[in-house]
Amino acid sequence: MNRKARQIISKAVRNNTLSKEEIILLLSCENSHNYDLFQAADLVRRRYLGNAVHLRGIIEFSNYCGRLCRYCGLRCANKSLQRYRMTADDIYKAAVDACVLGYRTIVLQSGEDAFYDADTIASLVRRLKELGLAVTLSLGERSYEEYRLWRKEGADRYLLKHETEDPLLYEKLHPDMNYTNRLNCLYWLRELGYQIGSGCMVGLPGQTPEMLAADVLLLKELDVEMAGIGPFIPNPSTPLATAAPGTADMTLKMVALTRLLLPRSHLPATTALVTLAGDGRERALCSGANVIMLNVTPLAFRDLYNIYPNKERADEAPAAGRRQIENTLSALGRPVAQNAGHSPKRKFRRAAG
Numbered sequence: 243m244n245r246k247a248r249q250i251i252s253k254a255v256r257n258n259t260l261s262k263e264e265i266i267l268l269l270s271c272e273n274s275h276n277y278d279l280f281q282a283a284d285l286v287r288r289r290y291l292g293n294a295v296h297l298r299g300i301i302e303f304s305n306y307c308g309r310l311c312r313y314c315g316l317r318c319a320n321k322s323l324q325r326y327r328m329t330a331d332d333i334y335k336a337a338v339d340a341c342v343l344g345y346r347t348i349v350l351q352s353g354e355d356a357f358y359d360a361d362t363i364a365s366l367v368r369r370l371k372e373l374g375l376a377v378t379l380s381l382g383e384r385s386y387e388e389y390r391l392w393r394k395e396g397a398d399r400y401l402l403k404h405e406t407e408d409p410l411l412y413e414k415l416h417p418d419m420n421y422t423n424r425l426n427c428l429y430w431l432r433e434l435g436y437q438i439g440s441g442c443m444v445g446l447p448g449q450t451p452e453m454l455a456a457d458v459l460l461l462k463e464l465d466v467e468m469a470g471i472g473p474f475i476p477n478p479s480t481p482l483a484t485a486a487p488g489t490a491d492m493t494l495k496m497v498a499l500t501r502l503l504l505p506r507s508h509l510p511a512t513t514a515l516v517t518l519a520g521d522g523r524e525r526a527l528c529s530g531a532n533v534i535m536l537n538v539t540p541l542a543f544r545d546l547y548n549i550y551p552n553k554e555r556a557d558e559a560p561a562a563g564r565r566q567i568e569n570t571l572s573a574l575g576r577p578v579a580q581n582a583g584h585s586p587k588r589k590f591r592r593a594a595g
């Protein structure tokens with residue numbers, strides 16, 4: 243890595259800022275030269291958040307979706323996918339099982355499935371809060387009133403990735419959606435007091451380093467509590483079947499840069515990265531990541547939540563999956579966090595008035 247890049251990294255470690263040009267320069271460094279960037283992100287993560295890794299249990303409760311996202315296997319035009327919906331009771335039961343295994347946060351994710359109305363989700367949130375769990379919702383774009391109701395019932399966090407900051411690329415990839423609505427949803431969620439998660443895919447067809455730099459800067463501007471950054475993986479049942487996938491190296495650079503700019507945010511080592519590169523989880527944990535989302539969906543539905551192919555650990559029962567991660571973490575000297583893993587940014591925001 244050249245001297246200029248090293249200077250930029252040291253500056254970012256000191257003051258958590260980078261210009262767009264600086265980010266582009268770091269994204270463009272040859273892969274063999276990234277060690278300094280990853281090490282700097284690891285240092286910032288340790289300094290601000292310590293070594294503990296937060297484990298979240300994710301329940302993918304429905305693969306029905308009304309949207310047409312061109313990269314995603316759940317898109318409603320994909321007629322080759324067998325669809326499923328879990329009942330509220332089955333979702334609750336899966337959450338209780340995860341709670342027994344030690345999870346303190348449950349993430350409920352689905353396609354955009356209007357079948358689950360506002361009250362169904364609200365009563366599910368209420369029941370999960372009675373278990374003492376932190377609840378993250380990731381149900382896509384819904385109305386302000388729905389977000390408000392779920393927050394009132396106790397939902398703690400909402401995950402809605404912006405996917406790409408480039409409005410034109412966004413609209414090409416989402417023929418039935420628009421970028422402004424996406425951002426509005428994030429602003430509503432923030433206003434309602436959710437801890438917000440956003441994020442992007444890396445290596446989308448037509449995506450440039452400039453656009454990736456804009457993604458990182460948007461995460462900084464939104465001051466997200468959580469940022470999910472994963473590689474694009476082409477799904478054979480979508481219009482992007484023959485597109486090239488993103489790379490693990492570019493994804494790791496994006497995670498590391500986000501860590502430099504958002505020292506207190508939660509950054510997961512994403513499942514998509516592990517799907518693309520077997521050692522992706524360990525590498526992400528050493529490049530700024532401090533969260534792992536593990537699948538606790540009942541096995542019967544696992545391989546039907548087919549966003550992209552060969553999703554990691556599709557056939558592993560929740561207990562075995564958790565044991566294996568605990569071993570991986572212990573080998574890395576990274577303990578499992580014992581608290582609910584609310585964002586430490588909260589404290590600072592309150593302190594700032």
Ligand code: SAH
Pocket residue numbers: 313314315351352353354380381382383401402403405442443472473474475476477514549550
């Ligand atoms: N309906 C919810 C959840 C969407 S699926 C929502 O709109 O938020 C969860 C995430 O999977 C998406 O945000 C997207 O970033 C990711 N994803 C979908 N298809 C993908 C693909 N082919 N490769 C990599 N990630 C993908």
